[in-house]
Amino acid sequence: MRDSETKSYVVGFEIGKPLTNTQIAKVIKSNNSQFNEGDTVIGFLPFQEYIALSGDELSGIRLLQNPLGIEDIRHFLGxxxxxxxxxxxxxxxxxxxxxxxxxxxxxxxxxxxxxxxxxxxxxxxxxxxxxxxxxxxxxxxxxxxxxxxxxxxxxxxxxxxxxxxxxxxxxxxxxxxxxxxxxxxxxxxxxxxxxxxxxxxxxxxxxxxxxxxxxxxxxxxxxxxxxxxxxxxxxxxxxxxxxxxxxxxxxxxxGTFKASTWECEGIENGIDGILALFHGYNFGKAPLNYLGNSTDLPRAKIGKVMMVYGNKSNAIYERAISTHEEHSRRLGYPLFVLRIPILQSYWNKYAILLSVLLQELAKPVDQRLEWLYWCDSDTVVMNPNMPLETFLPPSDMSNIHLLLTNDWNGINNGVFPIRVHPWSVELVSAALAYPATNPEKDLFWNDQSALSNTLKEASYFSQSVMYCPLRWFNAYMRSPNGEGLNPDSPEHYQVHPGDLLVHFPGTPHDVLEERLEPYLAIAEAHRQEWELSLEDTGYMEETVGFWKRNRRADDHPYSTSTSSVQSTLSATLQHVKPPRRFTGLTLRCLSGGVCRADYCYSIIFLCDIPATMASFIRPSGAMLGQMTRLSAPQSKTTPFAMALVRQTQMKNAPSSQITSFHSSAKRDILNPLPQVIQGTMNDPAPIPHSSPSHGSYHWTFERLIAASLVPLTIAPFAAGTLNPVMDSILATSLVLHSHIGFQALIVDYLPEKRVPKTRAFFVWGLRAATLTVAVGLYEFETNDVGITEALKRIWTA
Ligand SMILES: NC(=O)c1ccc[n+]([C@@H]2O[C@H](COP(=O)([O-])OP(=O)(O)OC[C@H]3O[C@@H](n4cnc5c(N)ncnc54)[C@H](OP(=O)(O)O)[C@@H]3O)[C@@H](O)[C@H]2O)c1
CATH class of the missing domain: 3.40.50.720 (NAD(P)-binding Rossmann-like Domain)
Known part of the structure; x- marks a missing residue:
């Protein structure tokens, strides 16, 4: 971008002065016979919400002529x-x-x-x-x-x-x-x-x-x-x-001519809008809507889908949904809530999701939502400032269509983003049809099991799923009052201040109110420590790192540096409207004084960005830095900056990094164990009781034994003496060590929930084997030569 002093065919930006461009405005007061209150005018004016014009200044504007009654007056800027x-x-x-x-x-x-x-x-x-x-x-x-x-x-x-x-x-x-x-x-x-x-x-x-x-x-x-x-x-x-x-x-x-507009909402986002043109985030003409309340709202890219219905009292669900409404209101996400059931009970979830997916796919591509977030109605938004764009994959990972989270029971489908894409229609249809097409299968968790099985049984589906950390968009409760962490539950499952929401999977209806109440109280009080801005949550860095690590070879066929986060950014730019803060209508007017709306002649509500910025007026980089708060990518700022940070970091990401743990990339050697689900649909996942003998003491004990084996094995040979006590300790340690080792194998690979009988068989088998070995060694130590001597003889034989 050039300095304002550099010669060009149009005057450059000047620091400290408002930018100018073609604008459409409404007259709110006039004592000039050519203009009446309510007239719509167009002209070359500074970027400001209110302006008072008089004398010669009025020659810069004219009444907007719209003889054909074109509905979208933004076309007059494009x-x-x-x-x-x-x-x-x-x-x-x-x-x-x-x-x-x-x-x-x-x-x-x-x-x-x-x-x-x-x-x-x-x-x-x-x-x-x-x-x-x-x-x-x-x-x-x-x-x-x-x-x-x-x-x-x-x-x-x-x-x-x-x-x-x-x-x-x-x-x-x-x-x-x-x-x-x-x-x-x-x-x-x-x-x-x-x-x-x-x-x-x-x-x-x-x-x-x-x-x-x-x-x-x-x-x-x-x-x-x-x-x-x-x-x-x-x-x-x-x-x-x-x-x-x-x-x-x-x-x-x-209708034979189409012209798309990419509206940037809110005067405070104007600079981001200008910068977007140079990164290609705009989609056609890019007007800036000062007030952000026109009926032609910018195209949203992400929607939220929820449901609540039934005979039971829904008051608590409605309160939870109202936290989502606040989130949607702040950040501009359309919210679809099913209140009249389409199918039977849980299956309504996929029914409404399917209907919204199809509804979106029926629209022209530039008018569609790109992602839908399903949210169960037992979720409370704790941080309505958290943009949903944060968690989506970069645009070049276009083969990822579904993001899921796992807890200790497998997938949890309480909250998940799904791409508006034919693949999603196929997946949701397949999951919906699963009970009919697989009547022999036991779907313990109904819709959740159906989804889980559908993914497992078809690589066409599983390869487009990414498993994300649960806390990102599906965190579970912490302590009952929400104030502290629950020491009995893994921390990475628990909601933390700044996290998007808290989910109470399967909480029985009779205790639902009691469980949700403290969290609803925090959400409704809009407590500052919970409603962090994105840049203060650490998720910007975390998500960038995650997608970088989880980039698979086939995600990135062309490896271009700038395309990686464009859709995320463009979505962010188009939708993330910061909480509106009305501070009154006192604004600077052209005369340089301070005027109130009542005394102004016109209220500017739309302006034309692109000509000014794209071709006519180009400030220098340094100047832009001063103007935008974005000169340093790492600076704390808007989601726009977040995306820039992502973009910079993505640039450095190796294009073919293959994840080692990402489940959609893994290759199973053996068939997975059968899924056996306990409880009812969405029952709260039972948190295992903590016990010192299962936790740190266990590990300390095992490490001690393993470590002691080294001196115990070496000492007799080094010292040259064969002490029966040492020999017995060595034998005991060996038995304990192998027992613990085999026990760990059984615990890890034969979960009680999935294969209870097999596990019991192996547990008892191990106990029997350990006992047999112990008795045998006892015999060997007392009635025979003992381990050390036996080894010595074998060695010297
Ligand atoms: N001569 C005149 O009187 C006059 C009048 C108006 C405009 N203009 C010029 O005409 C051009 C188009 O203006 P416009 O209003 O239509 O702009 P625009 O499309 O609103 O925005 C610029 C577009 O250019 C593309 N772009 C940005 N940086 C690029 C790069 N490095 N390489 C390739 N493409 C890039 C991006 O689209 P992609 O995502 O597709 O890359 C971006 O969306 C501009 O150069 C502007 O200065 C001239």
């Missing part, structure tokens, strides 16, 4: 605004498209690119686009009607153009520069045209780091026309403005 006019004027003036020709558009899903591509389709051209993610690729080819496209982060532009346009291209619409331009020059046909609209790949680089273009001689040899322009140039925007407005608004109205 397709019908400056980016649309940029695309329109330059394509016709410089590109001169002819039916049957081939055009290549870079940054094809961006505000300008998506208009160029659609205009070219209207003119009968073959359109090829380049984008920075698979999601964008799907968008341009499926929704915008591009004939073909590629993700330049996974395929080199030159390879892609050779593949997609072997005959060459007639027009290159340049938004990016660098490698794209080099590839396009290689592919240009004779007399082709290159419309140089933007060169975003080089905007933030010092001159010496710019891409070294080596094939510009083609401009001559292929007799190319290559022309840069600015939309405000005479003979560009002004020449085409009316035609552009008429044609494009008609196409938008009749």
């Amino acid at each position: 397709a019908l605004g400056m980016p649309g006019l940029t695309a329109y004027s330059s394509l016709y003036e410089i590109g001169k498209p002819q039916k049957g020709e081939t055009i290549f558009v870079s940054a094809a899903s961006g505000a300008v690119g998506q208009i160029v591509g659609q205009l070219a389709k209207h003119e009968g051209l073959t359109v090829i686009g380049s984008v920075g993610s698979d999601e964008k690729l799907e968008f341009i080819t499926k929704d915008l009607g591009y004939d073909a496209g590629f993700n330049y982060k996974t395929e080199k532009p030159s390879d892609a153009l050779n593949r997609l346009a072997p005959e060459g291209i007639d027009i290159y619409y340049e938004n990016v520069g660098g490698e794209h331009l080099q590839a396009a020059l290689d592919s240009m046909k004779d007399h082709g045209r290159i419309v140089v609209c933007g060169l975003i790949a080089g905007y933030n680089l010092p001159r010496e780091e710019h891409f070294p273009l080596r094939n510009y001689s083609y401009i001559l040899t292929k007799r190319l026309t290559m022309r840069g322009f600015v939309v405000g140039d005479k003979g560009m925007g002004d020449k085409y403005r009316q035609e552009h407005q008429e044609r494009v608004s008609q196409w938008i109205k009749d």
